[in-house]
Amino acid sequence: MEENAISLKEISKSFGTVKVLDNVDFDLKKGSVHALVGGNGAGKSTLMKILTGVYSHDQGTILVDGKPAEMKTYSDAVNKGISLIFQELSLIPTLSIVENIFLNRELSRFRVLSKAKMRTRSLELLAELGISADPSMLIKDLDVGVCQMIEIAKAMAVNARVIIMDEPTASLTEKETETLFGLVGQLKKKGVSIIYISHRMNEVFKICDEISVLRNGKVVAHRKTADYTLETLIGDIIGNKERKAFVHTSREDQISDETLLEVRNLSMGLRLQDVSFRLRRGEILGFAGLMASGRTETLEALFGVQPSDSGTVILEGTPRRFRSVQEAIRAGVVLIPEDRRREGLVLEHSVLENLCLPNLNGLMRGFKLNRRLAGELASDSVDEFKVKTPSVQTVMEDLSGGNQQKVVIAKWLKTKPKVLMMDEPTAGIDIGAKAEIMQLVRDFASKKNGVIFVSSELTELMAVCDRVLIFQKGRIVGEMLASQIQDEEVLQHAIQH
Ligand SMILES: Nc1ncnc2c1ncn2[C@@H]1O[C@H](COP(=O)(O)OP(=O)(O)OP(=O)(O)O)[C@@H](O)[C@H]1O
Numbered sequence: 001m002e003e004n005a006i007s008l009k010e011i012s013k014s015f016g017t018v019k020v021l022d023n024v025d026f027d028l029k030k031g032s033v034h035a036l037v038g039g040n041g042a043g044k045s046t047l048m049k050i051l052t053g054v055y056s057h058d059q060g061t062i063l064v065d066g067k068p069a070e071m072k073t074y075s076d077a078v079n080k081g082i083s084l085i086f087q088e089l090s091l092i093p094t095l096s097i098v099e100n101i102f103l104n105r106e107l108s109r110f111r112v113l114s115k116a117k118m119r120t121r122s123l124e125l126l127a128e129l130g131i132s133a134d135p136s137m138l139i140k141d142l143d144v145g146v147c148q149m150i151e152i153a154k155a156m157a158v159n160a161r162v163i164i165m166d167e168p169t170a171s172l173t174e175k176e177t178e179t180l181f182g183l184v185g186q187l188k189k190k191g192v193s194i195i196y197i198s199h200r201m202n203e204v205f206k207i208c209d210e211i212s213v214l215r216n217g218k219v220v221a222h223r224k225t226a227d228y229t230l231e232t233l234i235g236d237i238i239g240n241k242e243r244k245a246f247v248h249t250s251r252e253d254q255i256s257d258e259t260l261l262e263v264r265n266l267s268m269g270l271r272l273q274d275v276s277f278r279l280r281r282g283e284i285l286g287f288a289g290l291m292a293s294g295r296t297e298t299l300e301a302l303f304g305v306q307p308s309d310s311g312t313v314i315l316e317g318t319p320r321r322f323r324s325v326q327e328a329i330r331a332g333v334v335l336i337p338e339d340r341r342r343e344g345l346v347l348e349h350s351v352l353e354n355l356c357l358p359n360l361n362g363l364m365r366g367f368k369l370n371r372r373l374a375g376e377l378a379s380d381s382v383d384e385f386k387v388k389t390p391s392v393q394t395v396m397e398d399l400s401g402g403n404q405q406k407v408v409i410a411k412w413l414k415t416k417p418k419v420l421m422m423d424e425p426t427a428g429i430d431i432g433a434k435a436e437i438m439q440l441v442r443d444f445a446s447k448k449n450g451v452i453f454v455s456s457e458l459t460e461l462m463a464v465c466d467r468v469l470i471f472q473k474g475r476i477v478g479e480m481l482a483s484q485i486q487d488e489e490v491l492q493h494a495i496q497h
């Protein structure tokens with residue numbers, strides 16, 4: 001019996017003159033979970049899109065169950081039992097959950113499936129995924145985490161034999177992630193084979209049987225997970241590049257006693273109660289807490305996204321109340337939102353246009369955009385933030401996921417804010433780029449600015465923050481200095497007790 005569900009042989013692909021995949025071999029054993037890892041822009045998503053007929057390839061062969069297969073369109077892949085959970089969500093916001101799950105399939109495979117049956121099947125799938133939403137709800141009314149789960153439900157609805165998950169946990173809560181991992185285990189038992197793409201190494205070690213590493217379009221290593229340690233895996237991913245330390249360096253001398261932002265008794269229904277804190281100039285302040293503990297709500301209240309019921313916000317000594325996002329930006333307070341794919345970027349527009357969007361004030365001459373200034377701003381940003389893109393004219397869609405996120409961070413930092421709020425800023429960012437972004441955040445803070453940093457990755461909070469506030473059920477229940485947090489468990493304990 002054929003051992004491999006999928007074999008990719010000598011796959012090569014260029015976009016224009018840029019070769020993004022070079023002679024790639026990849027075997028997926030039946031019933032196994034195979035991790036595909038590598039830096040931003042290494043070619044992971046492109047390889048998976050080739051396997052599923054979304055992109056064509058220039059050279060090479062795809063074997064399904066040992067037999068050569070032509071993948072001309074995504075339907076070819078679905079018909080062979082292969083489905084892809086896209087990194088960039090592919091759901092249609094104006095349609096319902098059930099319509100999205102069965103999109104394009106009502107006619108082909110489910111010709112005789114009635115509305116009632118589709119609804120029942122959707123309910124089953126949602127229950128398996130631990131989601132309590134009604135199938136008739138519209139996608140646009142759902143949280144991004146729920147959307148991610150629906151994306152997964154959509155892949156499962158075809159009873160796929162091979163499921164490809166391209167960074168499925170980037171927008172999931174810890175609980176949703178656990179549910180997903182449980183499901184991966186069940187799928188494996190049923191003989192389903194899974195290709196798992198993630199930048200989170202702990203996930204890879206937890207659920208994957210083997211690991212292939214892509215670097216600059218080439219497979220540089222393939223081993224059983226058991227034969228890897230975190231150190232050796234990271235070494236393979238970033239190659240001989242110097243490994244930047246991802247540890248906390250004391251910045252005490254850079255933090256002044258001067259208060260930059262003070263928040264007093266911020267309340268918002270039951271979601272936020274009496275939140276008070278100070279952010280000093282030069283300080284990086286972390287918010288730690290579980291989902292819905294009030295971290296994102298506080299940021300949104302400060303940024304003018306969600307009106308608060310009561311409370312005072314004092315910026316540089318002056319009481320302020322931002323009724324809109326524009327007012328906040330003008331005052332120098334910006335928020336890089338959690339869901340950058342929906343709120344942070346216009347994917348159909350170029351890198352240049354995206355970078356210039358929040359910076360228009362400085363770029364206009366009368367009613368005209370100063371093209372030279374816009375071009376300079378864009379190319380400076382690309383250099384400074386090491387965005388991997390063929391040019392500033394490239395449309396955002398054609399950048400790898402992690403590079404799209406760097407553009408979002410760049411565009412907000414270029415507005416020269418005083419207070420930078422970041423909600424899960426490194427989701428989908430590779431290990432090398434994470435260290436770079438941490439350094440950018442530190443440099444920004446040290447110029448007498450302030451940073452509020454929300455992250456579910458505790459190691460990251462510990463590495464970057466000078467002080468961490470602990471949120472529980474809409475309140476601040478504790479505070480820790482970086483020097484008081486010896487290890488992750490101390491912080492974990494504070495969040496949950
Ligand atoms: N449609 C496209 N047109 C032109 N270039 C593209 C296109 N899609 C991807 N690329 C380029 O191909 C390279 C590989 O991108 P890919 O999305 O496969 O990376 P990735 O490994 O998935 O990265 P990430 O971890 O950031 O998601 C990148 O340099 C990217 O800019």
Ligand SMILES: [Mg+2]
Pocket residue numbers: 044045046087166400401402
């Ligand atoms: Mg990708």
